[in-house]
Amino acid sequence: MDMKNAENANYTQMDHEVNITKIKGMEILPSNMAIKKYEWIREYFKGEPKEGYFIWIKEQINLPITTCMNIASESVSQNLQNLIIIEKNLKINLQGSCNSLKKDLCGRHISSGKIILKENAVLEYNHIHAWGNEDIVDTNYEFILENGSKLNYDYKINSTPKKIKLNTEVICLENSTANIKIIGNCENTDLEINDNIILKGKDSSGILKLRLVGKENAKILSHSRITTEAECKGHLDCQGLPIHKTAELILIPELVCRDNQSQITHEASIGKISEEELNYLKSRGLNEQEAIDLIVNGFLED
Amino acid sequence: MILFKELTKKIRKYFMVLEIKDLKVKSGEKEILKGMNLKINSGETHALLGPNASGKSTLVQVLAGNPRYEIAGGSILFNGLDITKLPTEERINLGLAIAWQNPPTIKGVKLSKLLDKISKKKIEPEELGANPGVLDRSVNLNFSGGEKKISELLQVISLNPKLVIFDEIDSGLDINKLEKVSKIIKKELIDKNVSVLVITHSGEILNFLKPEIINVLVDGKIICEENNYKRVLKTIKKYGYEKCRECELHADGP
Numbered sequence: 001m002d003m004k005n006a007e008n009a010n011y012t013q014m015d016h017e018v019n020i021t022k023i024k025g026m027e028i029l030p031s032n033m034a035i036k037k038y039e040w041i042r043e044y045f046k047g048e049p050k051e052g053y054f055i056w057i058k059e060q061i062n063l064p065i066t067t068c069m070n071i072a073s074e075s076v077s078q079n080l081q082n083l084i085i086i087e088k089n090l091k092i093n094l095q096g097s098c099n100s101l102k103k104d105l106c107g108r109h110i111s112s113g114k115i116i117l118k119e120n121a122v123l124e125y126n127h128i129h130a131w132g133n134e135d136i137v138d139t140n141y142e143f144i145l146e147n148g149s150k151l152n153y154d155y156k157i158n159s160t161p162k163k164i165k166l167n168t169e170v171i172c173l174e175n176s177t178a179n180i181k182i183i184g185n186c187e188n189t190d191l192e193i194n195d196n197i198i199l200k201g202k203d204s205s206g207i208l209k210l211r212l213v214g215k216e217n218a219k220i221l222s223h224s225r226i227t228t229e230a231e232c233k234g235h236l237d238c239q240g241l242p243i244h245k246t247a248e249l250i251l252i253p254e255l256v257c258r259d260n261q262s263q264i265t266h267e268a269s270i271g272k273i274s275e276e277e278l279n280y281l282k283s284r285g286l287n288e289q290e291a292i293d294l295i296v297n298g299f300l301e302d
Numbered sequence: 303m304i305l306f307k308e309l310t311k312k313i314r315k316y317f318m319v320l321e322i323k324d325l326k327v328k329s330g331e332k333e334i335l336k337g338m339n340l341k342i343n344s345g346e347t348h349a350l351l352g353p354n355a356s357g358k359s360t361l362v363q364v365l366a367g368n369p370r371y372e373i374a375g376g377s378i379l380f381n382g383l384d385i386t387k388l389p390t391e392e393r394i395n396l397g398l399a400i401a402w403q404n405p406p407t408i409k410g411v412k413l414s415k416l417l418d419k420i421s422k423k424k425i426e427p428e429e430l431g432a433n434p435g436v437l438d439r440s441v442n443l444n445f446s447g448g449e450k451k452i453s454e455l456l457q458v459i460s461l462n463p464k465l466v467i468f469d470e471i472d473s474g475l476d477i478n479k480l481e482k483v484s485k486i487i488k489k490e491l492i493d494k495n496v497s498v499l500v501i502t503h504s505g506e507i508l509n510f511l512k513p514e515i516i517n518v519l520v521d522g523k524i525i526c527e528e529n530n531y532k533r534v535l536k537t538i539k540k541y542g543y544e545k546c547r548e549c550e551l552h553a554d555g556p
Contacts, residue, residue, distance in 0.1 A: 276406045283366050283402070284420040284457060285394035294419060298410030298440070 009068035011053045015076045018051075025059030031081050044083050044114045052080035052113070057092055064093040071100040071107035071135065082113030091122040100132035100161075107132065112140040117149035117176075127155045133188060135161035142169045145176035147201065155182045156300075160189035160218070167194045172232070174201030180208045183300045186247075187215035193222040199232040199262065210238045211300050214247025225254040228262035240270035241299050243292060317344035318382070319465045319497045320398075325376035327357075327364050327522075334360045336522035337376065342465065345495035349508050349531060352519035353543045358501050359403075361519070362469045366400050367393050381464065397464030401454035401471055408441040413453055416441050421460040430456055430486055447474040451483055459490050465497040472507040484510030505535045518546045 010028055012019040020028055034054030035042050041054065053067065071078065086092050100107055109131075117123055131137060145151055151170070170178045178197055197206035212220050226234035240249040255264040273295050281291035320342040327335040334357045342348050352358045364371050365378065367390035377386045385393050408416070414437040417427070427437055431452050442450055451471055458466050468487070472480055484507055491498055492511065500511060508516070508531050516534045518526035526546045528534050537545055 274406065277408055279366070279368060279390065280402070280406050281408070282390040283394060283400050284416070285391050285422075285461060286420065287389075287391050290419075294411055294416070295408065298408055300410070302410030302440070 009066040011055070011067040012070070013051070013053075013068070013078070013080075014070045014072050016051060016078070023061065023063075023065075025057065025061045026065065027054075027056040027058065029054045031083065034083070041083060044116075045081050046112070049081035050079050052082040052111070054082070055084045057084075057086045057090060059087075060090050061092060064095045067094075067096045069096075069098040069109070069111075071105055071109060071132070072102075074105050075107065076105065077108040078110065080109075080111040080113070082111065084113070084115040086115075086117050086121040086123055088118040089120045090118075092124070094123060094125045096125070096127045097129070098127075098137075099130045100135050103132045104134055105132050106134040107136075109135065109137045109139075111138070114142050114144065115151075116144045117146055117151060119146045120148040121146070122150045123152070125151065125153045127153070129155075129157045130159045131157075131161035131164070132159075133162060137161050137164040137166075139165070140167045143171065143178070145170065145172045145178060145204075147174040148176060149173075150177045152179045153181070155180075157184045157186070157191075160184065160186045160191060162188070163190045165192045165194075168196070170197045170206065172197065172199045172201060172204035172206055174230075175203045176201060177204070178206040178208075180206070182208075182210050182212075184210075184212045184220070185215070185296070185300065186213060186218035186220055188217045190219045191221070193220075193224070195223070196225040196227060197234060198227045198229065199234055200229045202230045202232065204230065204232045206232075206234045208234075208236050210240075210251070211302065212238075212240045212249060212251070213296055213300065214240065214242040214244065214249045216244040216246055218244070218247045218249075220247075220249045220251075222250065223252045223254065225256060226264050226266075227256040227258065228264055229258045231259060231261035233262070234264040236264070236266035236268075238266070238268040239299070239302075241296065242270065242272060243296065318342070319344050319346075319380065320499070321379040323377050323379070325364070325378065326374040327360055328372045328374045329360070333374065334522055335364070338519070338522065338524055340517060340524060342497050342499060344464075345497060346515065347492050347498045347511060347513040348500070349505070349511075349513040349516040350499060350501045350519055351503075351505055351516065351534070351538065354503075356519045356543075357522045358503075358519060359469070362400060362402075362467060362501065365393075365398070365467060366390055394461065397462075399458040399461045399463035399466045401451075401458045401466065401468045403470040403473060405442050405450060405454060407443045409443060411441050413437045413439060413441050413456075417456060417460055420457065422462040423460060425456060425460045427456055430459065430490065431482055432456060448479045448483075451475060451479070452486075455483065455486055455490075459486075463491075463496060465499065466491055467499045467501065469501050470503060471500070472502055472504060477506075480507055481510055483507075487511060505531075505538070508535060518543065520546060 010021050031049035031052040031054050226236050236253050238251045238253050249270050253266045253268045278291050322340040325338045516531040517524050
């Protein structure tokens, strides 16, 4: 699905203009209207939300649910507050995209949100981003995984803005599982990532994977943390691949243990493309750029 | 029929695929190849044997165009074109292919994706001995020895080459796997008139591939070029490579 022009998305926002396509089993409203209708969701927002969505999934929906945020005009400043609630035992696929439709719009995208998975809910969430060169992006997301729920979250930045700050916190209650993967293909950008999986419940587990490629003028700073507060297991896997001499990558993995029955492991590395791999692919007829592209894509997909 | 085969053989001589002329290669101060000569005609199967440190691996790297090796003299012609200074990918696109002894792992790149990217002709991996599932795994990641060899074979066949160099394809294979790999090489390359150069340390594979010419590389020079591979293998097995130096068929002279 081409998310940039996804007219059929369930929630589409073009600059500040919203279009909603309703489907059975789910309530979808702009956040500022939702808090008037449902007083009980007010606690999930900071003050009065100006824009953003409230998605409440109440029944099993087998098609992917889609959201699409676009910056289409110059100097637009979006300030979104989103809330997604998935009811018990549902298995949901969510596809989200955030884009700038041109490279030089100098947009600003500030977004915060909460995603709540009720007991035994399962969420497959693909979140794809393609920004313009001059945009500024700041996102704060919190996931709450109730008992027995499962989250697979793939966050992919295909083209980076001038500056991007990405804060993600995942709270795992009893027997819940979080698999988080953050992929950044970074060029001419200043990227700051702060991720934290907090394993609060017994038998919860979390895997946090980062794959960050540093191209020309990429400055990447990543603090990735797994915190254990019960008998549980976590794994942190941070890998950086600088492919341009001007790239700077700082990866800081942190393991915080607050329960002596828990286990956390980590692997972290930053390394250039191996000459052996390049020569091998050239010996299959690929030129240098084709070989680099294949290795980089492989690294991001791994 | 025999006459036709003889005739084809004679005609082939006029179509030289690879010609290495007085090739001298250095690594640092040390000369590894010391004026090597080799000619491979269209459709011929050659073997190259040599002891450790004779220059076999260096030769493969130089033929592949690895810039780390310094060519101090001589030339490499491919189909009559001087490729001595040509970048690797251009050599491959002319029809040279190399099956490596120790290919690296490419994490995240599935073998099927790599084949899609490089293929110049359609192949059926399962018919060529690929285990189910191997195509969906990252190239060479946790591949068994046999799987690596099959992966290399699939790749070189898919390049639709004119000449394939097999760098120790027999290393680490048991006799059954060796036979399986040899049958594929024979059916997909040799029987289709693709020239083949099999570089080997042990020589076991030659009993399956039956090369027309065997070359012996010792101390950076081809010292023997002979049609009867069995005779050469027998001599080496019995007396070692040193005996080749004393042989009256000594190719490049003392």
